[in-house]
Amino acid sequence: MKRVIWVAIIAAPLLGLLAFGLRQNPDAVASPLLGKPAPAFAARTLDGQRISLSHLRGTPVVLNFWASWCAACRTEHPYLLRAWRQYGGQVRFLGVLFEDSAASAEDTMRQLGGGWSTMRDPDQSIAIGYGVAGPPETFFIDRHGVVRRKVVGPLTAAGLRLGIRTILEDR
Amino acid sequence: MMRRWLGWIAIGWMLVLSIATVAIYGTATSPPTLESRTRALAAQFRCPICHGESVADSESGIARSIRSLIHRRLAQGESSEQIKRYLVSRYGTVIVLAPPMSGIGSLAWIAPPLLLLAGLGLLATLFAAWRRQDALPRGRRAEYVERVRVELTPEVGRDGPDGREVPV
Numbered sequence: 001m002k003r004v005i006w007v008a009i010i011a012a013p014l015l016g017l018l019a020f021g022l023r024q025n026p027d028a029v030a031s032p033l034l035g036k037p038a039p040a041f042a043a044r045t046l047d048g049q050r051i052s053l054s055h056l057r058g059t060p061v062v063l064n065f066w067a068s069w070c071a072a073c074r075t076e077h078p079y080l081l082r083a084w085r086q087y088g089g090q091v092r093f094l095g096v097l098f099e100d101s102a103a104s105a106e107d108t109m110r111q112l113g114g115g116w117s118t119m120r121d122p123d124q125s126i127a128i129g130y131g132v133a134g135p136p137e138t139f140f141i142d143r144h145g146v147v148r149r150k151v152v153g154p155l156t157a158a159g160l161r162l163g164i165r166t167i168l169e170d171r
Numbered sequence: 172m173m174r175r176w177l178g179w180i181a182i183g184w185m186l187v188l189s190i191a192t193v194a195i196y197g198t199a200t201s202p203p204t205l206e207s208r209t210r211a212l213a214a215q216f217r218c219p220i221c222h223g224e225s226v227a228d229s230e231s232g233i234a235r236s237i238r239s240l241i242h243r244r245l246a247q248g249e250s251s252e253q254i255k256r257y258l259v260s261r262y263g264t265v266i267v268l269a270p271p272m273s274g275i276g277s278l279a280w281i282a283p284p285l286l287l288l289a290g291l292g293l294l295a296t297l298f299a300a301w302r303r304q305d306a307l308p309r310g311r312r313a314e315y316v317e318r319v320r321v322e323l324t325p326e327v328g329r330d331g332p333d334g335r336e337v338p339v
Contacts, residue, residue: 032263039261099232124236131261133219133233 031150038141039129043119060091060167061141067100068108070135076154077112083160098135142167209242212251217268
């Protein structure tokens with residue numbers, strides 16, 4: 001009887017720890033940027049324009065890190081396209097190229113459609129500034145320049161709508 | 172006697188040599204270079220896209236970019252702690268390879284020594300129990316020694332391996 005009690009005392013915390021670990025989603029890492037001012041950036045787009053976050057103050061921004069070689073980016077593209085057509089007047093859509101060449105990215109945009117700009121990030125300073133591990137990752141920045149949502153992985157229609165509604169709300 | 176002295180002399184020589192090596196090479200090492208500082212700091216961070224690989228060891232594009240960032244910031248005079256704070260502010264504590272000393276991460280620091288102590292305690296308890304089981308009750312030792320002595324003494328008229336009587 002005494003032995004059973006000892007085994008239970010040792011096993012209970014270990015089982016508790018195991019249960020806690022199994023219930024965690026290893027991919028669901030909350031960004032430390034949520035609720036904080038979006039990291040500043042200034043970069044050139046594929047067509048040579050200069051864009052900086054400070055010039056976009058007052059406009060909600062959907063910042064999407066993507067690459068032409070990324071299959072999940074192609075999956076989410078139709079949702080982005082639809083949202084851009086619907087909300088493009090109220091929200092600024094911006095892509096950030098992740099480990100890709102400008103030529104491939106331009107080709108892909110021509111194939112898939114979409115009139116939003118994509119910024120080059122050759123030293124990945126924007127990606128590191130936003131804590132991006134790999135594409136696709138999307139940040140929803142409100143008109144005050146605060147990061148309100150982050151989506152890791154391909155966007156869904158519902159996820160995109162929720163993000164846009166969040167940044168369109170005025171707090 | 173001589174052999175014992177030789178052993179002590181050998182140990183003495185080894186100590187002198189070790190101290191001399193540390194004195195000569197330990198203090199004469201050149202200060203760390205920017206490259207070695209970059210590598211040492213990069214080794215403390217997890218490659219965000221790899222599994223169990225540090226930024227120093229990974230050849231992924233993002234790891235290379237983080238290495239360049241560390242190199243650039245160190246060259247600009249930022250301290251390791253400042254760079255660490257910057258990366259944690261962007262990626263969260265998950266970017267740091269060593270678990271945090273607070274919260275659930277502290278378990279990774281506390282659990283191993285505690286488990287080691289618990290294991291040593293368990294072993295000590297088991298050894299003590301085995302010794303108690305094997306120990307002879309008081310007063311039976313003389314009886315036991317006598318029995319061993321009798322059993323080890325060749326018996327008169329005992330049969331040998333070939334069945335014939337063994338001569339005493």
